[in-house]
Amino acid sequence: MRHLTLLQHVVEVARSGSIRKAAERLNITSSALNRRVQDLEEELGTPLFERRARGVSLTTAGEMFVSTAQHHLSEMDRFRSQIEELRGLRRGVVRIACSQALAQDFLATQIAAFQNDRPKVAFELKVTDHETALAALRDYEVDLALVFHAVIGTGIAVTARMPQRLAAIMRADHPLAAQRTVRLAECASYPVALPDRTLGSRQLIDQVASRQELRFQVAAESGSFEMLRGLVMRGNAISFQIEIGAPPRDVHSDVVARQIDDRDLPQADLSLCQLRGRSLSVAAALFIERLAQAMQVARKVP
Amino acid sequence: MRHLTLLQHVVEVARSGSIRKAAERLNITSSALNRRVQDLEEELGTPLFERRARGVSLTTAGEMFVSTAQHHLSEMDRFRSQIEELRGLRRGVVRIACSQALAQDFLATQIAAFQNDRPKVAFELKVTDHETALAALRDYEVDLALVFHAVIGTGIAVTARMPQRLAAIMRADHPLAAQRTVRLAECASYPVALPDRTLGSRQLIDQVASRQELRFQVAAESGSFEMLRGLVMRGNAISFQIEIGAPPRDVHSDVVARQIDDRDLPQADLSLCQLRGRSLSVAAALFIERLAQAMQVARKVP
DNA sequence: TTGAGCGCTGCTTAAAATGCAGCGTTCATC
DNA sequence: GATGAACGCTGCATTTTAAGCAGCGCTCAA
Structure with missing residues (x-):
């Protein structure tokens, strides 16, 4: 998407905390990226980044912009996914963050079952602790997070819950x-x-x-x-x-x-989490649906 | 917003139903607009418009794109509004569609009262029948609609209601x-x-x-x-x-x-309507809040 | 049958973005 | 306190991209 590069670039600068680092990641020169940022700021009439000695950090306006941009990028992803669905391609990527305990057995089974129906859907698994998982969810890096015994703040919705011993x-x-x-x-x-x-x-x-x-x-x-x-x-x-x-x-x-x-044992839940207000790609939405169902079923059988 | 022109252009083509007409409205040549559309279609790998003898009409993918685009344009409007709020400018535009009955007295009073606090907020009033008003709301042409005794479908939320004799x-x-x-x-x-x-x-x-x-x-x-x-x-x-x-x-x-x-008299309501899922500019959100309050108060006094 | 209106394209020209090299600054390190 | 690495920023040449112009072929109402 040609017209989305600006958004991606700004988001990357925010992530990297430095124009030069972001430029390197984006495979452009820092001067080009720098000017894109400046042009945008001039157009908006307000700075998005604070220039500090070792890089840049977001201003309030910048945070708002990045949040809007991330949301829109995610929407466009979803749109493309729907297009592919429309064309019968049934492709897609589902990105998951989960804790180690789940990766080996439970998720592997679920993914294999899902890919049986939709072999062209690829999975990206990020195995971490639950705080990092939820952070990745918040940053639009993954579509869903599966965490155990975590404190889940507002902004994140729990789609399914499963008590775990x-x-x-x-x-x-x-x-x-x-x-x-x-x-x-x-x-x-x-x-x-x-x-x-x-x-x-x-x-x-x-x-x-x-x-x-x-x-x-x-x-x-x-x-x-x-x-x-x-x-x-x-x-x-x-x-x-x-x-x-x-x-x-x-x-x-x-x-x-x-x-x-x-x-x-105190009560502890395994929670399937989504980012509130975010619409997911067809593949991701379908997978979550099945996962939620599997969790309900598993709960019934003690 | 430089990077938003493509979205605006596509939306305009959809509205006009013709590339040439849209180009005229946008003050560019039809060839330029034509190529923008084609480039986008190629990039997406799917046509957004069906070419017909007397113009173009949206494909399913096109409808999805336009809907996403309109939403994003509205989000960016809101973002700019928040920026101005941040800078203490307190400017903004509130666009309203309403039926004639309301324009003369009720709304005029409300607007005057609002502008007392925020003199830099401008109002755009569109006086029509209720069907057109709701259509304008759906098309992101207005921020709110005030309609009497209308059938309100899903997609539109009623923020306040006031029984009217x-x-x-x-x-x-x-x-x-x-x-x-x-x-x-x-x-x-x-x-x-x-x-x-x-x-x-x-x-x-x-x-x-x-x-x-x-x-x-x-x-x-x-x-x-x-x-x-x-x-x-x-x-x-x-x-x-x-x-x-x-x-x-x-x-x-x-x-x-x-x-x-x-x-x-059968029961009939005056309804204050917003587009579901749309976030409004600071000015519009504030005005709606006050309007809703005024409607509650007016209801109390028989 | 004709002409107005439409989408589309080859060519030229104008504009915008990019890369390169280099400046001044800050700050951790020695 | 000197030093060097890392940073944001800018002038200039270059490349890339978009826009405008003129004109083609098509469809459909008159």
Whole structure:
């Protein structure tokens, strides 16, 4: 879209915080970009950026402009998507931000099922902690975010919600593996490998642990679920994961999941989030619809 | 806005139904406009207009584009308005479509009061029948519409509503002027000057008349309230107007208004309408707010 | 059958955006 | 306190883009 470049350029300057950096990203010279910004500011009769020694930052007017521009760019994306739908191409990109726990099993299944119907739809997955995920949603970087136990502000709408319990994961030969459910206090008797503090499951654990005055023997702490699983397998530690990311019995390894006793757990939700007021591409809207449905269904089956 | 011209151009072509006509309105040559359209179509990979012998008409994709474009143009208008507000200029334009009944008294008062606070805000008034008024609202030609007894479809939101009775207006020396209220049947004994069928008040009268099987002595029929008032004054006819457009005693003439008996009247509303999903300029939003308030207050006082 | 009105295109000309090189400034670093 | 990297900005030459002009072929009402 030729007439959208100006908007994209300004948004990029805002993102980069520097005209030169933005120009590099956009593959134009900084002088060209600089003049585009200046022309726009002159036309509007008001500066959009404050010039600082190490770059630029948005003025109030600039923030308003960027917000409008982002919205319009998103609308145009959606328009193009509808055009393609009209032409029967059924293409599209769905961009998702989610926490690690979901990526491996739940989302992979959902995406595969969706692509069965619409093979030309591509997916972009961004795996992060929930704060970054919601920020990406706010910045129009992703179409939807799937977050666990997050504080969701206004501006973001929760399309579906799914209560999630925490599961303890351990090796099949771990003493606690004999039980159907475990209590958190029991886990304290063994070495544990905890998710780090950016992750929702850890925040949940900390909450419970401090209430029950539990002290874990923390063998390790990591932001990576692969790492934690590795520690479980090779170090015989206990780790924790939300149930949707922890199938009761993993066929590919000797790791098992054991539900934690209900009495120990506060309520925590897995939330499917969209940006309020934003219309999505056909592909993204369809996928969200199915995902929401899958979450409802999964909720019914305990 | 330099980068908005393309959108404006396409919208204008859609409005005009012809590239040449649109080009004339836009003060450019038809070849230039033609090529802009073609370039855009090529870029989108889909035609926006169907070429017909006597001009062009929108394709489905074209309709979608125009709708998005209009929305974005309106957003940018709003953005500029907010900029000016930020700079303390407090300027702006409020564009209104309303029926004649309201223009003379009610709206004039409201506008004058508003301009007392914000003298730099200009008003554009479009006086028409209610269908045209709602169409203008839908086409982003006006910011708000004030219509009486209209069928309001989805896509248009009613911000405030005010039940309105009909009043009979007549010369002070008319026999019926002696009464505080009149019945519609009584009016049938005298010559009447009726609003024409485009006007909401006429539709209301027709409704009642047909139910009560009344036959009026129709002395005249007109779409102009000035004309009707003239006939009342000079021909001693009775005419009708909604109460908000008919002050009980007009100091500038010998015309008086007498309320019609409640038993004769079906419910009819004066509605303040906005386009759903559209954000308005600061001035327009403020004016609407006050107008809505005024309508609530007016409703309280019977 | 004719002519007015339409969309479209080749060519020329005017305008706008871009790249290049370089200026003055700020600020972390040594 | 000197230094250099990073930044925004500007004059000028160049390229790219858009606009205007004239004219073609087409359709359809008169």
